[in-house]
Amino acid sequence: MVERITKLLYLDKRIRILLFTSLETSLGTGLWFPLLGIYITGDLGVSILLFGFMTTIGQLVQSLVVFPSGFLSDNFGRKSMIILSIIFSILAVITLLFVKNLPWLIFISTFHGLSIALMEPSRSAYIIDVTSQERVGTAYATLAIFQSFSSIITTSLAGVIAGILGFYWLFIIALVVESSSLLIASFYLKESLDKGNIKTRNSKESLSGQLRNSLNILRNPPLFAVLFSIVFHQLGLGIANPYLTLYTRDVLAFSLPTISLILGLQQSGIFLGQFPSGRIVDKYGGEISFAFHIFITTPVMILLIKTGNPSFIGFILFAWGLTFGLDNVSRIKLIPKYRQNSGTATAFGLISLIAGVVSLISPTIGGWVWINFSPETVFYVSAVTNFLGSIPLFILWVYDKHK
Numbered sequence: 001m002v003e004r005i006t007k008l009l010y011l012d013k014r015i016r017i018l019l020f021t022s023l024e025t026s027l028g029t030g031l032w033f034p035l036l037g038i039y040i041t042g043d044l045g046v047s048i049l050l051f052g053f054m055t056t057i058g059q060l061v062q063s064l065v066v067f068p069s070g071f072l073s074d075n076f077g078r079k080s081m082i083i084l085s086i087i088f089s090i091l092a093v094i095t096l097l098f099v100k101n102l103p104w105l106i107f108i109s110t111f112h113g114l115s116i117a118l119m120e121p122s123r124s125a126y127i128i129d130v131t132s133q134e135r136v137g138t139a140y141a142t143l144a145i146f147q148s149f150s151s152i153i154t155t156s157l158a159g160v161i162a163g164i165l166g167f168y169w170l171f172i173i174a175l176v177v178e179s180s181s182l183l184i185a186s187f188y189l190k191e192s193l194d195k196g197n198i199k200t201r202n203s204k205e206s207l208s209g210q211l212r213n214s215l216n217i218l219r220n221p222p223l224f225a226v227l228f229s230i231v232f233h234q235l236g237l238g239i240a241n242p243y244l245t246l247y248t249r250d251v252l253a254f255s256l257p258t259i260s261l262i263l264g265l266q267q268s269g270i271f272l273g274q275f276p277s278g279r280i281v282d283k284y285g286g287e288i289s290f291a292f293h294i295f296i297t298t299p300v301m302i303l304l305i306k307t308g309n310p311s312f313i314g315f316i317l318f319a320w321g322l323t324f325g326l327d328n329v330s331r332i333k334l335i336p337k338y339r340q341n342s343g344t345a346t347a348f349g350l351i352s353l354i355a356g357v358v359s360l361i362s363p364t365i366g367g368w369v370w371i372n373f374s375p376e377t378v379f380y381v382s383a384v385t386n387f388l389g390s391i392p393l394f395i396l397w398v399y400d401k402h403k
Contacts, residue, residue: 017189018082018126019143024181025086025119026147030154031161031174032093033112034263037245038256039167044100048246052367055242056360058109062117063356070121070349078122078129078345079191085119086182088112093175097168120352124332125345129192140332141278144325148271155267159260222399223338223351225392226290230331230355232389233294238362240301240382243370251375252308265314269321277325281333287400290330291393293323294386301383305376 032039040046040054073081092111099105124140131139162170248254248262281289300320304313335347369378 015127015130015139015143017184018123019146021082021086021181021185021189022123022143023146023150024177024184025089026150027154028093028174028178028181029089030151031158031177032096032171034155034245035158035162035167035170035260036108037242038249038259039096039162040105041246043167044105046102046105048243048370049364049367050102052242052363054106054109055238055363057106058113059238059356059360059363061110061113063353063360065114065117066121066356067346067349067353069118070125070345070347070352073122073125073345073349074193077191077193078126079185079189081118081122082126082189083182083185085115085117085122086178086185088118089115090175090178090182093171093178096171097175117352121345121348124328124348126192128332128336135282136332138275138278138282140329141274141276141325144274144278144328145271148267148274151267152264152271156260156264159256163256222396223335225396226331226334226338227351227354228392229290229294229389230351231358232385233297233327234355234359235362236297236301236382236384236386236389238359239366239369239385240379242363243366243375243378244304247305247375247378248310248313252310252313254310258310262310262314262317266317266321269318270324271321273322274325277323277329281326281329285397285400286330286333286337287393287397289326290334291390291397293326293330294393295390296320296323297386298383298390301379301386305379 037051041048041051046054069081088111092108092115095104095107095111099107123143127139127143128136158170161173245259245263248259249256254262277289297320300316303316307313307316331348331351335351365381366378369381
C-alpha cells in the first residue's frame with residue numbers, strides 16, 4: 001500500500017528532503033504572510049495605499065533578483081539558493097517582531113521578495129533535474145500537495161492564534177517553524193546538479209557569455225505567448241490579492257476568524273486540486289491547462305463582489321483553488337519546452353524577471369483604484385486583466401495542435 005502511494009505521488013527519495021524543507025517553509029510563512037495586511041493596516045495603522053506600496057517594493061525586489069538567482073543556481077547549484085531563501089524568510093519574521101514604524105517595515109517586503117526570488121527557480125529546476133519529463137507535472141504536483149496541506153492548517157489557524165495570543169506569538173511560532181526548515185535544508189538536502197558538470201560549464205563559457213545566451217530563449221515566438229499570459233495573470237492577481245482580506249474586513253465586516261476560515265477553504269481547494277492538476281498537465285499539455293486556469297479567474301473575481309455571504313465566498317475561493325495547481329505545473333512544463341540554449345533555472349528566472357517587473361506596480365494600482373473609485377472596482381479591473389491573459393494561451397494551444 002505504501003509503495004503504491006509512493007509511486008502514485010512520485011515520492012522519489014531524491015525529492016523527499018526538498019519536500020520536507022518546502023513543507024516547513026510553507027508552514028512558517030503561512031502563519032504570518034496571509035494576515036500581514038491586517039496586521040500592518042490595523043495594529044500598526046499603515047494606510048491602504050502605503051501597504052500597496054510596500055507590496056510593490058517586495059515584488060520589485062523579487063523581480064530583480066529572480067533572474068540572477070536562477071543564473072547562479074545553474075552555475076553553482078540549487079542547495080545554496082534554497083538555504084539563502086529560507087534565511088531571508090526568517091529575517092522577515094524577525095523584522096516583524098521588532099519593527100513598528102514604516103521605514104523599517106519596508107524590510108519585511110524586501111526580505112520576503114528575496115526569499116521567493118531565491119527559492120522558486122531553484123526548487124523548480126531541482127524537480128526537473130531529478131525527474132523524467134513524463135513525470136515532471138506529477139512530481140511538482142506532489143510537492144504542491146504537501147505545501148497546500150500545510151497552508152490549509154496555517155491559514156485556518158493563523159487568525160485564531162492571532163486573535164487569542166496576539167500577533168507577537170504568531171510571529172514567534174512562525175520563527176521556530178522556519179528555523180527548523182533551515183536546519184533540515186542545511187544538513188540533509190543534497191545538491192541535484194552534478195558538480196563536475198557545473199565546473200565544466202563554468203570553464204567552457206564566461207559568465208557574461210552565459211548571460212547573453214540566456215536572453216536567446218526569448219527568440220522563440222511561442223515563448224512570448226507564455227510570457228504575455230504570465231504577465232497579465234500576475235497583473236490581475238496582484239491588483240486584487242493584497243486587498244481580498246481588507247475587502248472582507250472593511251466592506252463586508254467579517255470577523256478575523258471568519259476571514260481566516262474563508263482563506264482556509266481556498267487553501268483546501270488548492271490542496272485537493274494539486275495532484276489532478278499535475279496529471280492533467282502531463283496528459284493534455286501546459287497550454288490549454290494554463291489557459292483554463294487564467295480564464296476561470298475572471299468570473300471568480302466578479303462573483304466575489306456580488307455576494308456578502310461568507311459561505312458562498314468560501315465556496316467560490318474553494319472552486320478557484322481547485323484550478324490553482326494548473327498554474328505553476330503548466331509553467332514548469334511550458335518554459336523548458338520553449339527555451340533554447342539556456343539553463344533550466346536561468347530560463348525560469350528570466351521569465352519571472354520580465355513578468356515581475358511589468359506587473360510589480362499592480363498592488364499600487366489596486367490601492368489607487370480602491371481609493372479613487374471603489375473597492376468593488378478593484379476586482380472588476382482584476383477580472384478583465386486576467387481574461388486578456390488567457391487569450392494567447394488558447395491561440396498557442398490551437399497552434400500547437402495543428403503544427
